Amino acid sequence: MAVNEELVVRELWRQRIRLLAYIEVIVRDRDLAEDVFQEIGVAALTKRDQINDREHLVRWLGQAARYHGLTAARNRSRHHRLFDSRVLDHIEAMWQRDEPAAADVSGAALETCLGQLTGYNRKLIELRYRQGLTGSALAEAAGRSKNTVYVALARVHKALAECVTRELRRADGSEGASR
Amino acid sequence: MNIDRAKPLDGTDYEAALRLLDDELDATRFDELDRQASEDPAKAELLFTLAAQRWAISELLARSTRLDELTQVETQAIRHYDGKRVVGRGLRWAAVVAIAASLLAVLMVATRDRNPATPLQQSSATAGSIVALHGTGSTQTGQTLIEGMDVPTGMLRIDAGFVDLITSRGVHLSLRGPGVYELTDGMRATVQTGALAASVPEYATGFTVAAGNIRVVDLGTEFSVERGPDGRVRVDVFTGRVQATEFDPAGRVMNTHLIAAAHARIFSGDAETASTEAPARNRPPIKPQPLVAGDPGLSDGSRPTDTIVFNPAAFSSYSDQDAMHDQPSQLQMTDGGQTVTLIGNAWKALPLEYDVTVDTVLEFECRITRAGELIGIGLDDDNNHATGKLFALAGRETELPYFDYSPWSASTDGWCHVRLRLDAEAPRHVRQLVLFADDDRSGEAEASFRNIRIYRDHAPGAGRYSILEPTE
Structure with a gap:
């Protein structure tokens, strides 16, 4: 039994952040990642007759992200360095676990954690993700060296990841039990 | 996504992943990261979770930007509607x-x-x-x-x-x-x-x-x-x-x-x-509907007591004449939509759906302030003045072949009451009531119309566009 168009669209929407992330790891270019995401959307709708159910669709999307991402990366430049297939196997294994609506759930938690950022950390996030600055441009706007900026930004991301984990646990009620 | 690992990833792992996603890693560091991620699933998965976090941040920030913008617009919109929320x-x-x-x-x-x-x-x-x-x-x-x-x-x-x-x-x-x-x-x-x-x-x-x-x-x-x-x-x-x-x-x-x-x-x-x-509509609720028999001023029977009420939104430019040669084209409504005034070089059409018969009469009052080249009225079905059956009331160019013209020339003093019999056009289905004040040289024509009625009168008429009552 094939999945219907509505389910495909709904699942593409639900998985969009995970898909974009998977593709971006491969192509390392956000604009290109969006293009590939669109290609996968087209393909999913076109081939939905060959997809049996939601679980099949999620698996299919993961494989499509890998295939279309690699193709786009190769087409982008023959100098583009590709990950060893084992790296992508690890990611695909994580993908297939299909943790429930992770992006949507952590959206609220992430929003809370972002709201707790102050000062320089907040500025870095704004410069990088609201204004889209990277590399030297980001360093110049932040008034620091590129190395310093990436070290600081890495700390912010790590702190955000830990904060999101705490928030999700708090939402599940598991954190209170552990204290 | 679960980022809680038995062996916590440190800041160096995050920095490398971050640089990789920004395409800021040189070949040597890429190869090193590739090797590590091949051997350690946690490092491979960090790439994925970090990328997802970045996309989620971008989406949240974009959303907050738009909320800020729309909050400003909300304030403006509320103000625009006189305090009604x-x-x-x-x-x-x-x-x-x-x-x-x-x-x-x-x-x-x-x-x-x-x-x-x-x-x-x-x-x-x-x-x-x-x-x-x-x-x-x-x-x-x-x-x-x-x-x-x-x-x-x-x-x-x-x-x-x-x-x-x-x-x-x-x-x-x-x-x-x-x-x-x-x-x-x-x-x-x-x-x-x-x-x-x-x-x-x-x-x-x-x-x-x-x-x-x-x-x-x-x-x-x-x-x-x-x-x-x-x-x-x-x-x-x-x-x-x-x-x-x-x-x-x-x-x-x-x-x-x-x-x-x-x-x-x-x-x-x-x-x-x-x-x-x-219940489904058969057309979008945007544009005013064409007038049909039964609407005020439009009858497929005897003379209606009411007259056409104009809706400024219903008018459109007629043919290629409106505002020709960059002359002004204004359309003004007064008397609660009972009177329409054309100023400049204005050619306007009002949509309607009506079957003209040998008995059809077009009745109206007009006041010509400045005749310009042409002042007129008529009915048409294809938005083309060259094929429209239009009637010239006054102006310097009333003898152009497109127009029927009466020996009567509309007065410029006050309102004139006119009844035109459209028998020569019958039978014909028309889609536009056309009004025009043409002056594409100087844009100074001005005329007003009011009390327009379209109906059937079985009293015998004579000739094309017979003027039954040319004076007020």
Whole structure:
């Protein structure tokens, strides 16, 4: 039994952040990642007759992200360095676990954690993700060296990841039990 | 995503992953990261989770930016409606919906349009161009709308009438006034209040309209979205189909409806009340409907007691004559829509549907302030003055072959009462009542019309366009 168009669209929407992330790891270019995401959307709708159910669709999307991402990366430049297939196997294994609506759930938690950022950390996030600055441009706007900026930004991301984990646990009620 | 590992990843891992995603790693460091991630699933998964976190941050920040913008617009909109709170909490959700719609719209448009020459991400600040203006309005920056202008992205306020525009992606839109709209780009629009009709060519499939907590995604169709001051949203589909999605206040999808042609659905605007099917309309609720027999002033029987009431939004430019040679063209309404005045070099048409018979009479009063080259009236069916059956009342060029002209020349002193028999044109179905004050050299003609009636009078008439009562 094939999945219907509505389910495909709904699942593409639900998985969009995970898909974009998977593709971006491969192509390392956000604009290109969006293009590939669109290609996968087209393909999913076109081939939905060959997809049996939601679980099949999620698996299919993961494989499509890998295939279309690699193709786009190769087409982008023959100098583009590709990950060893084992790296992508690890990611695909994580993908297939299909943790429930992770992006949507952590959206609220992430929003809370972002709201707790102050000062320089907040500025870095704004410069990088609201204004889209990277590399030297980001360093110049932040008034620091590129190395310093990436070290600081890495700390912010790590702190955000830990904060999101705490928030999700708090939402599940598991954190209170552990204290 | 689970990022809680038995062996915690340190800042160096994050930094390397971050640099990799920004394509800031040199070959040596890439190879090192590749090796580590091959051997340690946690490091491979960090790449994935960090990338996801970055996309989520971008989306949240974009959403907050749009909320800020729309909050400002909300204030303006409320002020515009004299303190009546016509846009409530739904506006904030419109922002959420618009953001949410963006990715879906991009996805859906991709199902039909993969031409690399037309990138899906429009960076232009132009959302479209106005192709016909039958009313008044302004842009977010206060710029008055004029026909032919490029419309920037952002808010659009239509005070009265309606506006036809083509978006930068080729979608035909009609926006009804009064209403407040936002054009995000060529593929996305938001209805704050008002009504929007969209005719979406195949290559622009996926065009998305947000209204309150509803997002409507085109799936190859013509449809309209109407949002009233009470927040209710009505979606009508005329051809093809759309997907209408309801969101709850937390931004989660509540319901999704596929609405097919000749169907309509009304959404309450809140999360508690279910949407309902509605009797389908046969055309969008944007443009005034043509007058038909039975409307005031128009009868397929005897002389009606009432007269045609003019709606300024109903008039359109006639033929290629209106405002020709860049002369001014003004249309003014007075007496509650009973009197219309044309000024400059104005040729206007009022849509109607009427069968002219040998008994049909066109009756009206006119006052000619400045005759210019031509003052006249008539009925037509193809928006072409060269084939229209028009009647010249006054002016310097009344003997042009296009026009029938009476020996009577309208007075410039006060109102004249005129009755024209249209027997020579019968039988004929007409679609336009045409009024004109032509002066394409100096743009100084001016004439007023009022008390227009179209009906049947079985009393015998003589000759073409017989003038039965040429004087007041």
